[in-house]
Amino acid sequence: MSLLAPRTLDEILSVADQLEGPEHPNPAFRRDEWLDLCGTWEFQPDPDDRGRTDGWAAAVAWATVIRVPYAPETTASGIADPHLPAVFWYRRPFRVPDGWRDRRIWLHFGAVDYACQVFVNGRLVGSHEGGYTPFALDITDALGPAGDQDVVLRVEDPPSERAQPRGKQTTEANPQGIFYTRTSGIWQPVWLEPTPRIALQSVRITPEVAAHAAWVEVEVNRAPDRPATVTASVTLAGAPVAEGSGTLTGARWAVRIKVPPDHASMHAWTPDAPHLYDVNVRLRVEGEPDDLVHSYFGLRSIATTDGRLVLNGEPLYLRMVLDQGYFPQTGLTAPDDTAFRRDILLVKAMGFNGVRKHQKIEDPRFLYWCDRLGLLVWEEMPAAYEFTPQAVVRTLREWPEVILRDYNHPSIIAWVPLNESWGVPRLAVDAAQQAYAKALFQLTKSLDGGRLCIANDGWEHTATDVLTVHDYTQDPRVLRERYRTRTNILAFRPGDRPLWLSATDASHRVPVLVTEWGGIALASAAPQGGWGYGTVASADGFLAAYRALVRALKASDEVQGFCYTQLTDVEQEQNGLLTMDRKPKVSIAEIRRATMGHADPDADG
Numbered sequence: 001m002s003l004l005a006p007r008t009l010d011e012i013l014s015v016a017d018q019l020e021g022p023e024h025p026n027p028a029f030r031r032d033e034w035l036d037l038c039g040t041w042e043f044q045p046d047p048d049d050r051g052r053t054d055g056w057a058a059a060v061a062w063a064t065v066i067r068v069p070y071a072p073e074t075t076a077s078g079i080a081d082p083h084l085p086a087v088f089w090y091r092r093p094f095r096v097p098d099g100w101r102d103r104r105i106w107l108h109f110g111a112v113d114y115a116c117q118v119f120v121n122g123r124l125v126g127s128h129e130g131g132y133t134p135f136a137l138d139i140t141d142a143l144g145p146a147g148d149q150d151v152v153l154r155v156e157d158p159p160s161e162r163a164q165p166r167g168k169q170t171t172e173a174n175p176q177g178i179f180y181t182r183t184s185g186i187w188q189p190v191w192l193e194p195t196p197r198i199a200l201q202s203v204r205i206t207p208e209v210a211a212h213a214a215w216v217e218v219e220v221n222r223a224p225d226r227p228a229t230v231t232a233s234v235t236l237a238g239a240p241v242a243e244g245s246g247t248l249t250g251a252r253w254a255v256r257i258k259v260p261p262d263h264a265s266m267h268a269w270t271p272d273a274p275h276l277y278d279v280n281v282r283l284r285v286e287g288e289p290d291d292l293v294h295s296y297f298g299l300r301s302i303a304t305t306d307g308r309l310v311l312n313g314e315p316l317y318l319r320m321v322l323d324q325g326y327f328p329q330t331g332l333t334a335p336d337d338t339a340f341r342r343d344i345l346l347v348k349a350m351g352f353n354g355v356r357k358h359q360k361i362e363d364p365r366f367l368y369w370c371d372r373l374g375l376l377v378w379e380e381m382p383a384a385y386e387f388t389p390q391a392v393v394r395t396l397r398e399w400p401e402v403i404l405r406d407y408n409h410p411s412i413i414a415w416v417p418l419n420e421s422w423g424v425p426r427l428a429v430d431a432a433q434q435a436y437a438k439a440l441f442q443l444t445k446s447l448d449g450g451r452l453c454i455a456n457d458g459w460e461h462t463a464t465d466v467l468t469v470h471d472y473t474q475d476p477r478v479l480r481e482r483y484r485t486r487t488n489i490l491a492f493r494p495g496d497r498p499l500w501l502s503a504t505d506a507s508h509r510v511p512v513l514v515t516e517w518g519g520i521a522l523a524s525a526a527p528q529g530g531w532g533y534g535t536v537a538s539a540d541g542f543l544a545a546y547r548a549l550v551r552a553l554k555a556s557d558e559v560q561g562f563c564y565t566q567l568t569d570v571e572q573e574q575n576g577l578l579t580m581d582r583k584p585k586v587s588i589a590e591i592r593r594a595t596m597g598h599a600d601p602d603a604d605g
Helices: 009-018 261-266 337-349 364-373 389-406 431-447 476-482 486-491 539-554 588-596
Strands: 039-045 065-068 087-094 104-109 115-120 123-129 135-138 149-156 190-195 200-208 213-220 228-236 239-247 252-258 277-285 291-297 302-305 308-311 314-316 318-323 354-357 376-380 412-416 467-471 512-518 520-522 534-536 559-565
Touching (some): 065 087, 200 277, 200 291, 213 277, 228 252, 239 252, 318 512, 337 364, 364 376, 476 539, 512 539, 520 539
Parallel strands (some): 318 559, 354 376, 376 412, 467 512, 512 559, 520 534
Antiparallel strands (some): 087 149, 104 135, 115 123, 115 149, 200 213
C-alpha cells in the first residue's frame, strides 16, 4: 500500500499517525531554535473597553484561563463562549532561554482575529490588523533581566462588523445558513525565535520547470554594515543537488540555481509524485553568528492553453472538493498536526487531486502536508460583506500578506481574492466595484505571475484565468446539456447573474471549471435542522446521485475540472462527504470510483 494512496478509513488513520514532519509552525521558513508559547494563557473579556485606561497592559492577573491556540468560542479553548464582547485580553508569563540572551528575540503569531496590540512587560511592542495572516515583533528591547517576562495581548474583533474580512464567520447571534460560529483572537500558534542582529526576513523561491532551475530571492531585516555572504544549498532526500552563493551588499539578494536536466525531469512536483527539494539558506555576517533558515520548493508550473489546464506542460483535469477547514471542538484551528494529514489522505483516497480552501487562509502546516503528500490547492481570501473604503483597504492590506506568506508552496496553483460577488454586491453595474475586482486580479498577478488567478469565483467575471461556474442543479440531464457547448455555458445565469460582465473573446478561450456543485445531504446522517442543496434518503441513493452528477460534468469536452461541495459537514450545513468529525457517510472506495470515473476502485489515474 502506498503511503500516498491508502484506501480504507483504518489505513488512512494509520498512515496519518505514522507520518512525521517538522514541528515548526511555519515549515516553509523555519529555524532550528524556537520556543512554543501555546498552552495555558490568562483570559479576560473587556465589554466596557476599560482595559487600556485601567492599566491591563501591565502584569494584571486574571482568574480565567484559555488554551491557546484555540479560539475562545471553541470548547477546546476552555472558554466556549460564542457571544464574546468586541474586546478581550490575553496574558502569559514566559522565559527566554539562557542561550538566546545575546541575540534578537522575535515573538511570532500565526494569526489573531482581528486587530490586536501586543505588550511585553507593560511596553507596547507592536500591533497588527488582519485575522488570517501572521506577524512577528522584535521584543528584545522590552525584555527585562533573566527570569519571568510578561506578554499581554489586547484583541478587538467586533462580532457584527461586516467591513472586515471574516469569511464564513457569522455576524448574527448564532450560526445559520452558510455562516458558522465565529473565530476570535489567537487561533494559530504563538512562538519565540532568536536571530542575529542582521537576519533573514524572507526566502522566496520561484521554480522554472522548463529551464530546470529555481530563483532563490532573499531579503534581510537590514542592509549589512560589514562584509556578508549568502549561500543557498539545494538537496533532494538529503543528497546535494546544487548550490549558489554571493555577496550581500543591500537588503536583498538573488541567485538562479540550475538543477541537472535529467534530475529535474525525474523529480518534477505532481500530485502523484510530489518531489520536494530542500533549500538551506545561510547568512554569514562578519563578526556575527550565522543565520540559517530551512525551506523547500517543488519544480511545478501551472498554465492554461487552448481552453485547457496544463501542469508542468501536461494536461490537467482538476478533481477538487470544497474544504472549509472546520473541526468539531476546535473551530478553524485543527486539533493537531495529525488532523491535517488525515484530511488530506481522506481527500486523496476519495479520488480528488485538489481542494478549494473556501473562505479560509489555512495554517501553513496544512499547506506543508499538501506539498508533501501531493494535493493541489486553490487559496481563497475570506470575504468582507460590504463595499466600503474601509473594507477595500482592509482586503488590499491583508491579501498581499497571504500571497507573500504562501508563495513557496508548490501545492497552491490558484489565488481567489473574491467569491460569488460577496463584498461587491453591485459588481454587475457598479464601475467602482468592477475596478476593485480587476485591481485585485492585477495586484495578485504583480505579486505572483506564475499561478492562476480568478478575481471573482462563481460568476460575474471581470478578469480571470479560468471561467468558473457555481451550479447546484441536482438534475444530471440539465447539467449534461448545459455544459455540452461553450455557447450553452455562457448563456447560463447562476443565481440570475451573468457569468461574464463584458463582451470579450476571453470568455471563449479560458478553461471552464464548475467550482461549486453537488451539495448532496444524506437524510439519515443529518441531524435535526441540517440542510443540503439536495437531499437523498439512503447511502445507495447518495452514491447514485453523486455518480450521475460526476458523469454529467465529465461528459463535457468544455469542462476541465470541478469542485464538489463539500468535504465535511460544517455545523448546520450537512452536505459533506464526511461528517464534521471525519466519518465517511458512504464507501470511500465507491466515492473514489465515481470521482475518478474508473471501473477499478484502486485505479489511480
